[in-house]
Amino acid sequence: xxxxxxxxxxxxxxxxxxxxxxxxxxxxxxxxxxxxxxxxxxxxxxxxxxxxxxxxxxxxxxxxxxxxxxxxxxxxxxxxxxxxxxxxxxxxxxxxxxxxxxxxxxxxxxxxxxxxxxxxxxxxxxxxxxxxxxxxxxxxxxxxxxxxxxxxxxxxxxxxxxxxxxxxxx
Amino acid sequence: xxxxxxxxxxxxxxxxxxxxxxxxxxxxxxxxxxxxxxxxxxxxxxxxxxxxxxxxxxxxxxxxxxxxxxxxxxxxxxxxxxxxxxxxxxxxxxxxxxxxxxxxxxxxxxxxxxxxxxxxxxxxxxxxxxxxxxxxxxxxxxxxxxxxxxxxxxxxxxxxxxxxxxxxxxxxxxxxxxxxxxxxxxxxxxxxxxxxxxxxxxxxxxxxxxxxxxxxxxxxxxxxxxxxxxxxxxxxxxxxxxxxxxxxxxxxxxxxxxxxxxxxxxxxxxxxxxxxxxxxxxxxxxxxxxxxxxxxxxxxxxxxxxxxxxxxxxxxxxxxxxxxxxxxxxxxxxxxxxxxxxxxxxxxxxxxx
Numbered sequence: 001x002x003x004x005x006x007x008x009x010x011x012x013x014x015x016x017x018x019x020x021x022x023x024x025x026x027x028x029x030x031x032x033x034x035x036x037x038x039x040x041x042x043x044x045x046x047x048x049x050x051x052x053x054x055x056x057x058x059x060x061x062x063x064x065x066x067x068x069x070x071x072x073x074x075x076x077x078x079x080x081x082x083x084x085x086x087x088x089x090x091x092x093x094x095x096x097x098x099x100x101x102x103x104x105x106x107x108x109x110x111x112x113x114x115x116x117x118x119x120x121x122x123x124x125x126x127x128x129x130x131x132x133x134x135x136x137x138x139x140x141x142x143x144x145x146x147x148x149x150x151x152x153x154x155x156x157x158x159x160x161x162x163x164x165x166x167x168x169x170x
Numbered sequence: 171x172x173x174x175x176x177x178x179x180x181x182x183x184x185x186x187x188x189x190x191x192x193x194x195x196x197x198x199x200x201x202x203x204x205x206x207x208x209x210x211x212x213x214x215x216x217x218x219x220x221x222x223x224x225x226x227x228x229x230x231x232x233x234x235x236x237x238x239x240x241x242x243x244x245x246x247x248x249x250x251x252x253x254x255x256x257x258x259x260x261x262x263x264x265x266x267x268x269x270x271x272x273x274x275x276x277x278x279x280x281x282x283x284x285x286x287x288x289x290x291x292x293x294x295x296x297x298x299x300x301x302x303x304x305x306x307x308x309x310x311x312x313x314x315x316x317x318x319x320x321x322x323x324x325x326x327x328x329x330x331x332x333x334x335x336x337x338x339x340x341x342x343x344x345x346x347x348x349x350x351x352x353x354x355x356x357x358x359x360x361x362x363x364x365x366x367x368x369x370x371x372x373x374x375x376x377x378x379x380x381x382x383x384x385x386x387x388x389x390x391x392x393x394x395x396x397x398x399x400x401x402x403x404x405x406x407x408x409x410x411x412x413x414x415x416x417x418x419x420x421x422x423x424x425x426x427x428x429x430x431x432x433x434x435x436x437x438x439x440x441x442x443x444x445x446x447x448x449x450x451x452x453x454x455x456x457x458x459x460x461x462x463x464x465x466x467x468x469x470x471x472x473x474x475x476x477x478x479x480x481x482x483x484x485x486x487x488x489x490x491x492x493x494x495x496x497x498x499x500x501x502x503x504x505x506x507x508x509x510x511x512x513x514x515x516x517x518x519x520x521x522x523x
Contacts, residue, residue, distance in 0.1 A: 029226065029316070030233055031306040033436050041308035057188065062195040069199065074222035076307035077314040077343070077350050080215060081202030088196045095192065121310075128311040128378075131207055132357045136378045140310035 021048040021068035029075040040144040227348040230304040296446040313356035330410040336432025362406035383426040
């Protein structure tokens with residue numbers, strides 16, 4: 001492998017988590033309407049942020065998380081800075097607990113994700129309630145986080161394979 | 171399995187540095203949040219939003235079509251299972267609609283007779299712009315949709331959007347090829363409406379859940395609406411035409427009427443943007459020198475419309491019916507019908523006080 005193709009390979013490896021996060025955001029903007037709009041679309045970027053903050057923080061720098069959140073703001077039409085704040089606070093908290101999660105069983109990590117999602121939901125709810133100056137109902141965000149938590153093991157397993165086989169070979 | 175992440179040295183050397191960057195980024199995003207709160211209409215933000223909207227349009231449109239196809243197939247399969255109940259429901263609905271059709275035909279006949287009167291001038295036509303839904307904000311607190319029509323198609327901010335059943339929301343952003351609809355359920359949505367049969371005007375306020383509520387801020391006494399009454403747009407403000415169906419009152423809560431919307435956000439694939447403006451918004455050459463020097467903006471707008479109004483001030487003043495005309499719920503916006511009727515005085519005397 002020449003040096004140049006190697007460089008491209010390294011770069012694309014490094015960019016993969018960011019791209020996955022961006023794909024997650026675009027998926028959120030699609031009119032998927034699972035089960036006739038009853039099931040909310042899972043917050044895939046939150047899974048991406050959580051996963052790589054634990055297993056490969058070098059691959060998902062804060063700038064990438066900011067970018068992912070900002071794109072989500074633009075596409076959802078919410079106030080700019082909302083989702084960067086939610087994702088970055090999640091990243092900060094998860095990064096501080098990283099030593100605990102490393103090497104743990106997956107169900108422990110899943111439980112950790114439940115707490116992370118609850119924290120993210122709280123930040124989201126608080127910021128939006130302050131911005132609209134009303135106490136917003138919690139139902140919508142509860143179900144969306146529930147959907148995200150439900151699909152977490154699936155995506156976590158997929159990301160684990162990807163991370164082990166591709167991303168860490170550098 | 172658990173081999174992953176066993177070595178804790180990963181990224182350790184850069185830990186302190188990355189932590190500082192992270193904190194900086196968090197602070198930056200909160201500053202951005204505050205600034206977008208206080209200057210959401212700033213041209214920089216607006217421009218950026220529109221640019222991203224246009225950039226995302228091809229991607230979203232590309233994938234929206236297959237998703238719609240899959241959904242239609244899945245929906246069909248679901249339909250097989252409850253085809254009997256649907257059939258029954260449709261039959262009874264059909265019977266009901268037939269009665270309505272009879273009534274509508276009778277009314278149409280009457281209407282054509284009225285239209286043949288020389289005095290009649292139709293309210294301005296609302297031009298529809300059809301657009302496909304290419305995006306949803308699947309977000310707990312922002313309720314919006316993206317559609318594939320933009321400013322070149324005639325879409326402008328504030329225009330009403332309907333689906334086949336009722337009002338969906340209003341346009342808040344227009345790019346070149348895509349626009350954003352703020353749905354009625356969004357916490358920031360405000361649409362002037364009235365309750366049919368109850369002579370009540372109010373503002374429909376989104377509550378960030380499935381059902382928005384009408385707040386009646388203007389009336390001092392408790393509003394006397396009832397369950398099951400229809401809610402239509404009132405046309406106040408002048409961008410949304412009067413009489414677009416919105417929903418049905420389902421309950422009363424804290425003095426507000428909670429609405430069950432006619433529009434079905436989960437099924438709306440094709441929506442219709444209503445390009446509507448009051449005739450008064452068009453620049454008028456300069457007729458009507460002393461038409462009506464009152465302050466009431468809507469009425470002065472109405473008075474300034476077509477040439478025929480110039481002849482009007484001679485008509486009988488008739489102050490009393492103005493109130494009655496305003497209470498008339500099903501009638502179109504007074505100002506839209508106003509510039510008419512020079513001859514028969516009792517029909518529309520509400521141009522002036």
